[in-house]
Amino acid sequence: MLLTFIGVPVSVIGTLMHWPSIFLFIIYCLTIIALSSYMGRATESLAIVAGPRIGGLLNATFGNAVELIISVFALKAGLVGVVLASLTGSVLGNLLLVAGLSFFIGGLKYKRQKFNVYDARHNSGLLMFAVMIAFVIPEVFSMDMNDTKKLSLSVGISVILILLYLAALFFKLVTHRGVYQSDNEAQHHDEEPEWGKGRAILVLLIATLAVAYISENLVHTFEFVAESFGWTELFIGIIIVAIVGNAAEHASAVLMAFKNKMDVAVEIAIGSTLQVAMFVAPVLVLISLFFEKSMPLLFSWQELIAMVSSVLLMVVISNDGETNWFEGLTLLAAYVIMGIGFYLL
């Protein structure tokens, strides 16, 4: 934990003094992972205070704020392909890597872990909507369209995605709050939070800012790292950004799984995927309209099929409201296969 207090100032000094990129790359990564564990603890405290759903929501929000900021800077620089790749990476990373790791590690300790099956089905419907409808339709329809129509379609779909995302929050937090809550979830409130509400929020805020600052610098080292290791920008966008950018989700989801709070772990992994697909992605499409080069919601076929396959796999696996180590391993194996695919592309 001392790594954070060393890592952050070292990162700042290193950046200002233009240390070698590979060296900075490693420092940045370690610092972000250290900060992530802080965010994990803060989120856990908040989750106990606020209940599993809002706790998970907070977690997903703080995890993706980083990604949104980085992507806006990348869009400003015209790197549309890298942004789409990092969105794909986030979806795959959350669905396969974060969920896979928490199911696997949680499953090593507990034989069968259960989570709220209503939430799982609600999330499955949204995953299908976001990926199978909102991402697939522009891809297939734009084959016979000119650029203006492609963009109109993307903008229309983005507006609908954001509206449905807001409706989903309204559904979860207002009209159907607690309707699908199990007795099991209600008992979580008995535990005592490590930190108070105020302190947890403060830690979360500061850690998020620090992560954002370091992440942005991290991105600039990618070009050199890519050259040194012979990786493509697509591979970095999809795999490296997904692992480092979602380190916060990783840490806290796995922690929750290890404590057998699968409701929170699933909410972090799938909720985070949904936030990327239904909020971060469409907001970036709309923001890109103000920049020189606008971003249509058009992934490459490889990215699209990878996301569709992952969503279908997750829907089938999470459908029964139970997990075990083997389901986690299956998701991880799928992630490795996609990783090899994007590496060789």
Place this chain on the structure above:
Amino acid sequence: MLLTFIGVPVSVIGTLMHWPSIFLFIIYCLTIIALSSYMGRATESLAIVAGPRIGGLLNATFGNAVELIISVFALKAGLVGVVLASLTGSVLGNLLLVAGLSFFIGGLKYKRQKFNVYDARHNSGLLMFAVMIAFVIPEVFSMDMNDTKKLSLSVGISVILILLYLAALFFKLVTHRGVYQSDNEAQHHDEEPEWGKGRAILVLLIATLAVAYISENLVHTFEFVAESFGWTELFIGIIIVAIVGNAAEHASAVLMAFKNKMDVAVEIAIGSTLQVAMFVAPVLVLISLFFEKSMPLLFSWQELIAMVSSVLLMVVISNDGETNWFEGLTLLAAYVIMGIGFYLL
């Protein structure tokens, strides 16, 4: 309700006197919607007498008889593309618009609405079969086939679709009648029908004939409406035909949802989709063999992917035997996305 008694004669007079197309278009639409509400009431009466399954079946039959008649005339005129578009529109309209509206409006009144989960799963299997197998296979296999083989494949699949549809009726009404019936359904019989069996059937018959007559004239106004508003024939086939042609299903499905009879509402929406995909479509393929231009069961890629995505979304959403307003909104949002897509195509 008086609209019907004014609308029908006005429609007949307007048609004979060749009033302006846009004006006729509006009269036709309003009259059909008025007639639909009558059909809804008649079907509801019959549903109470005959039980939810046969009631829903009757409803789907009377809704799609109209479509079958219009399509036969269109095929005779060689409009193969328009017929395929209107089949797609019917599938999308029933699955997303009719089901979406009834889940949404029913969900505004009731927090959680339940329906027979066995029926839902039976229907899911058939939806997968009809769309994922019977519609997808000819599309993918015919890429490497000549026209004769394409048509042979379409005819073979059409015969299988019709036979399986008849087997499904045999299953539902004979061998497994009431096997999966819940206690909840049995209580429906306590209600009193608004109209007697004879009167309800008479109203249904007359209203269906009137709807058929007006619908046919409505189709002829499309060309002018398309020009006036700048819509493509594809868009009219998929969106307008779906909305007006399924007005009867809309009215009664929403009515049933509002009365918390979700079994009937789901049976209308999904049963109607299945009837279009497994009966109307293959019958049209076989009938088209007697006309100059025969119709293979080959949709455009956009139509096919739109149907596949919708079926997968519906399977995931209906799988748990429960609905709420948000699930309805999700289906409606998917419908709007498809609408924008087909409008821009």
Place this chain on the structure above:
Amino acid sequence: MLLTFIGVPVSVIGTLMHWPSIFLFIIYCLTIIALSSYMGRATESLAIVAGPRIGGLLNATFGNAVELIISVFALKAGLVGVVLASLTGSVLGNLLLVAGLSFFIGGLKYKRQKFNVYDARHNSGLLMFAVMIAFVIPEVFSMDMNDTKKLSLSVGISVILILLYLAALFFKLVTHRGVYQSDNEAQHHDEEPEWGKGRAILVLLIATLAVAYISENLVHTFEFVAESFGWTELFIGIIIVAIVGNAAEHASAVLMAFKNKMDVAVEIAIGSTLQVAMFVAPVLVLISLFFEKSMPLLFSWQELIAMVSSVLLMVVISNDGETNWFEGLTLLAAYVIMGIGFYLL
């Protein structure tokens, strides 16, 4: 049953004396089917001794050993396309024909047949992984790859498939043995096996060897049969190899369904599919590296879409842990549609 004692020596004599191919073809097929019924009885005896899961596993192993041996010889001869077609045929044959027949015939006797829903969901996840991820990803990603990268991707995915298959066995037989077992399954042990453990294993071994010997000769008659009947090699690989090569599974799965032991029937049909997709296919890819012509894990688009559609149909149908005759008929209808498609290709 006497057919076996006549069929085997007649097959050997016929092969050595080079009787006409069509005649040998019929003798071989009948003998294999006769041997299959023996294997069915032996497996059933073992299943009673060893419990439904290991019994089903044994069955799948003995059924696919034959296929593995034939495929290795075919790969040695450079017939990569035929091997991929026979893998597709095995997947489709097990998922649609074997499962379809056992659901249908079992359903004619019993109104509702139940099987362990946990096993079904575990299998669904693996089916999705094997087909939607491991088969689809190389196909989509290799569009933009050269031959070396295609092969690297195939080899990487093959290794992961084999490792996950072994992990699945470890999960089923060690860490989660009996965890998801229902009371219903426990009662199976009361029955008395027809043959003792030793005798059943001996019969299984001898019958498997005989089937392997005859199957190999059978393959050599295909060329002549194809010419005589005007079938393509693709059609023979997919349909004929699937029916004859899986005769053992057919016989015992249907037998088990008829005895209302749906756990075993489903385990044979789906377990056998998984073994082909997750073990036989990747092992063949790795073995092919030692031959002149190596085999990448790249199916034709028609084969791939046929497998994807079948898996999705099976996942939706088996998801509820119940079957009836109509679900079986739906699977059979899907098989007939694929058969027509591959016949016309």
